[in-house]
Amino acid sequence: MCRVFGLLDPRLNHDELHRQGHELARSLRHGGPDGHAHRVFDGILVGGTRLAISDPEQGWQPFTTDGFTVFYNGEIYNAPALRRTLAASGVRFRTRCDGEVLAPLLARHGAAAGELLDGMFTVVAYEHRTRRLILLRDRSGIKPLYLFHEGGRFGFASEIPALLALRGGRAQPDLDGLDRYLRLKAVFGAAPEPGALGDPTLVEGVRSLPPGHALQLSPDAPPTMTALAEVPARARSTDPAEDLAKRFPDLIAEMLPTDVPYCAVLSGGLDSSVVATLAARAGGSLTAFTVVPRRPSAYTELPFAQQVAQATGARLEQVAVGGADLPELLPEVVRALGQPNSDPIIVSTYRLFQTVRAAGYPVALTGDASDEVFGGYDRFRSLAQSGDLGAYRQALSGVPAAWRRRLYSEDTLHALHSRRRPDDTPLDLSCADRDPTEAVTTFELRHRLPVYHLQRLDHLSAAHSVEARVPFCRDDVTALGRSLRTSDKLGPDGAVKVPLATAATRHGWAPESVVDRPKQPFTFRLSEHLLEDGGTALEWARQVLTDPSAQRGLFDQEHVEKTLAEFEEQRSEFLAHAVWSLLVLELWLQQISGGRR
Structure with a gap:
């Protein structure tokens, strides 16, 4: 890298x-x-x-x-x-x-x-x-x-x-x-x-x-x-799990560097567990890094990561992140990203790769992109059941249209309306001649995955001189994913990523408890962390967002302050994300304008 x-x-x-x-x-x-x-x-x-x-x-x-x-x-x-x-x-x-x-x-x-x-x-x-x-x-x-x-x-x-x-x-x-x-x-x-x-x-x-x-x-x-011409999708298989099982271990073995040390990122979810297991089988002794909340939380995945580490013989290193870390870390994270990304995972990812490099590893394997390739998100399953593209769009939303209109200043609304309606969604999801989930899969792989996930992964690993390698983005794997219908990826009982889960069960790529567990993001709950330690992070966010120079006329300051007050009163994850989105944006605006940091 x-x-x-x-x-x-x-x-x-x-x-x-x-x-x-x-x-x-x-x-x-x-x-x-x-x-x-x-x-x-x-x-x-x-x-x-x-x-x-x-x-x-x-x-x-x-x-x-x-x-x-x-x-x-x-x-x-x-x-x-x-x-x-x-x-x-x-x-x-x-x-x-x-x-x-x-x-x-x-x-x-x-x-x-x-x-x-x-x-x-x-x-x-x-x-x-x-x-x-x-x-x-x-x-x-x-x-x-x-x-x-x-x-x-x-x-x-x-x-x-x-x-x-x-x-x-x-x-x-x-x-x-x-x-x-x-x-x-x-x-x-x-x-x-x-x-x-x-x-x-x-x-x-x-x-x-x-x-x-x-x-x-x-x-x-x-x-x-x-x-560039795409790698042709494979002919549709009657057993995609076995197709994956035949090729994926070799693909991961090819990705293990021979000249420098490497490690794995392990959340305790299915994707990273499979990558860590196959890396350990191919290369022997492995160190894996997992993020844990600094304060007790029901949102931890540590028990599952420990099960995978025990099953593979990997040494597991824990990286603690908490709300009190945000005032110090978030400005550094935003600077490393180069442009805002409001996924809460950005802080834990930054700290994770900082720890990976400090431990002497310039290469880390991750489980990113499996959800896009094999249909791992709840929004895919909901869309397959209902065909409701509006609900799918809402599932992607950071701040819904009604809230954005309330937050924007009059000048910003006028400028947006002069270009297009601000509630338009820039999603090319034309699907008159195909299953809407197929159109969504194409959109997620072409547009959302590279920016929302992979750019973030690249920038936050590079900030600490670490190369993050992504086995689920190998051409053979993405070609297999594109060959599958939605019905191949989603089970009738609500299961997702069926080919990967089936291969993992058949070939022991992950403990059964990991294969069967519900999906959980490799991150933390924003509401918990903003309110942690007496609301240290929330108070800092309030200082940043209510500074007289904040937002530079882009937003209505009164409604920004109302959003902060409503979150403090209701403490919902929805409102926490609205505060978080504005905070990340304001830190970036300060940086590109050369203002205070």
């Missing part, structure tokens, strides 16, 4: 581009602390920082061969097979690093080389002959790449704060993005403008390269973006 960056600006000379390269490397050092490099060509800068995992001694970037200079962020899991094919055609390799396959693949296939890669990646390649830049992002969207395009100037970076530095620090919240954030807890969905270059973010003028896409840039031509 590394960080990458670049700039196309014909107006800048070599010295100015070199200066930008050094500044960007410093700003992204946390994600790649083991080294950095950049290269300058005529009007073009490309570079990156390195977290040395694959061939730490020799695998230094950039890889310059076959007429390309290549930087990349991530891991190419099928690199051994690609190396064998390339070697048979005469390519000679000097390292064992997975990224060394990229330049010869690009030389032979151009941007379509991305279709041959199974892994998590953003690739930045400069072709010397054509003076063309090729940017690639993996199909699942595990590794983000943010973009801006102003006139003939084009910048890109793995993180938004670094990208903003390229723009001279200019940042304003995008009002469409603001409404999406409050509606959906993060900014995702199709771009509001037809033909927009990338997916939306909360920063005006900043986009994200869509998952599974290639972007080609040239000083003499407009940018072009194309979709």
